[in-house]
Amino acid sequence: MSDLTTEPVISARDVRVWYGTTRGAIQAVDGVSFDLRPGETLGLVGESGCGKSTLGRGLMGLLPDGAKRDGEVRYRGRDIFAMSPKEAYGLRGSDLGMIFQEPLTRLNPLMRISEHFEETITQHEPKLSKDEVRTRALEALRLMGIPPTRYRSYPHEFSGGMRQRLMIALALVLRPAFVVADEPTTALDVLVEAQIVQILNDLRRNFDTALLLITHNVGIVAEACDRVAVMYAGRIVEQGTVADVFSNPQHPYTRELLASTISLSTTGLRFIPGSPPDLIDPPAGCRFHPRCPDAMRICASTSPIPTTREAGGTVECWLRGPRDLTPAERAPLAHEELSDADEA
């Protein structure tokens, strides 16, 4: 666990990301705020299309053409969204790292592992000697459980799990203070996934890195994260410590998402009716209200206001405040009938 008194490494405020499409602008991320301290892992969990990957890429400045971002992201006191492209380029790698989902598509098949490391390290620290580069690289590989005998191998000579460990070693060799890992275990098998989760778990002890772990798997969040942010339709609807949010979810979406997850203790099937909204024209009020079993009248008209959770963190749901509702506002919302066909 990280020390809550230390300054955040990264502090995001009201981050927004739009994609331009022929049908109009998609508001993929709509006003997201969070802090991350050194050695802390924040799990960003949500279903496909909720904006979690877009947020990760937006923070790194890796959005495609036609996307626009807004808000403020303070890294060591500087706003990285306000930096020039050149300044931001200099930060990537050495200060901000990224671990991608599919390692094979991110490694150059014609370059040896040694060359990947040499390129990465000398790009940021051109003064290092060849021996120092090698020592640094071998140390990073060793921590990921990759033997020094494989240093001169090519990416295709490694198994899937080893490649993902290579990617993590490459991202960490420059000791970035903040790393975004986008679904780092999704393409892997159960046992290898568990190995990687342990590596990510050890990360905070060994490197003091602040990690934003993007995943759709609530099990991985429970295993590897200190805090969790639940994202729905572009907004973080609930945020807090993993233990507290998972055992005592305050937002109906968090509760339903956890209930619909099939785990070894599942005895009955639960699911969320309907599908996530179209982000070109999202529903008024709370974006979850058309699917929410607890929806009230106010939810359909007025956006909920972020409120502090009792045990820390935030939640945005009218059920949790911040003000007392009138009886008319509190009246249950009559749902339109949702059929199976409306699902995601």
Added chain:
Amino acid sequence: MQTRPDVRGDVLMDVRELSVHYGLRGGSLARLLGRESGTVRAIDGVDLQLRKGEVLGLVGESGSGKTTLGRALLGLAPATSGSILFQDRDIATLSGRERRGIRRHIQMAFQDPNAALNPSMTIEEAVGDALRVHGVTSAAERRARVIETLERVGLAPVELFLSKYPRDLSGGQKQRVVLARSIILKPDVLVADEPISMLDMSVRAKILQLMLDLKQDLGLTYVYITHDLASAKYFCDRIAIMYLGRVVEIGPTEEIFAQPRHPYTQALLRAIPDPDPSRMVARDLPRGEIPDAAAPPTGCSFHPRCPVAQAECGWEARDLRTMLESHWTRATPEEYVRQAEVIGDLSHLDSPGVQTVTLGAGGAEPVQALLDSIRSAEDDPLWRGVAEMAPEGSGVRVRFHDGVDPALRRAGGVDVACVLYPETPAP
């Protein structure tokens, strides 16, 4: 395999000694020289019975052969040897035309709904295509049956979907279309290959529920292929755990989960990330990954990763290399440099099936001393397999015990292929 007294339900499909091997073509030079490039044993001698009305789970990691086995049940993967008996016919030896007839009875639902549907066919065409192939010539009848089937999988109002294309549908809706297409011929058996793994968490339970409803309504028998033990636990009556082309443990779901016997099954169960933060994944996970099926380990395929491997599990030279390399990930850089010099070249350890090997370049004594120090520092299961170490030339000759390849044997209510569960002598 003999019929057991506890068999419930009739055997619908009987898979015996089934093997599916794929020949590797190798490079063009190797082919010119007529060199053998090896065989991938995707399925290697599998015995399996599918009983009427059950849900049989095929569970394993990628490369375990579970999908190939599922495809072989439809005749989609060519059997190298063995048989698949269904209604007194052997699917493994049928001609293409006969196989098509069989598919009225056995259907498959594929994993990725985005890839399984033709993007240029409307939903009506896609779902009705199976009818056309199987001789329903009347367009009106086809339409009526497509409408009936789409309603059955919950795609109502049907008129909204008939003329749509796959791109207009969400992931869950596409998977419903894939299921509609696979049940429209009213099959007896449905082989479902990871039907929910591409879907979002909130939708998975819904599709699983739909499959349970369909089973109930249509009297289906399922083969459920998955890597996800949690959904298998909920969904399956019996589970076959597969590893590298073999079934390593098979039995009733409750018993597999209550008392997993094979070390691989135990490892899989330990590795599942659980949403309950008070339950943590165990630290003692098997190392490494599923090996190359073109050069499988000798003896038990799981032995290189097995935490409880015994002397007779099939240790070989390749395992020695793995052990040394894993040791070096924990050594300091200086130690590594020194030890690598003593050990010398490792490439001669790479050929499969070598039981005796000479290791080292720095003289018999230092090599022996190094091996001894590694052995006492790290209790690697490999050392149980070493039968003899003796000086030879400038190194040490290491000989491993003879390995055995365990067959499926009865243990409690399940069958398991592991030397820890030996044949119980007949009473």
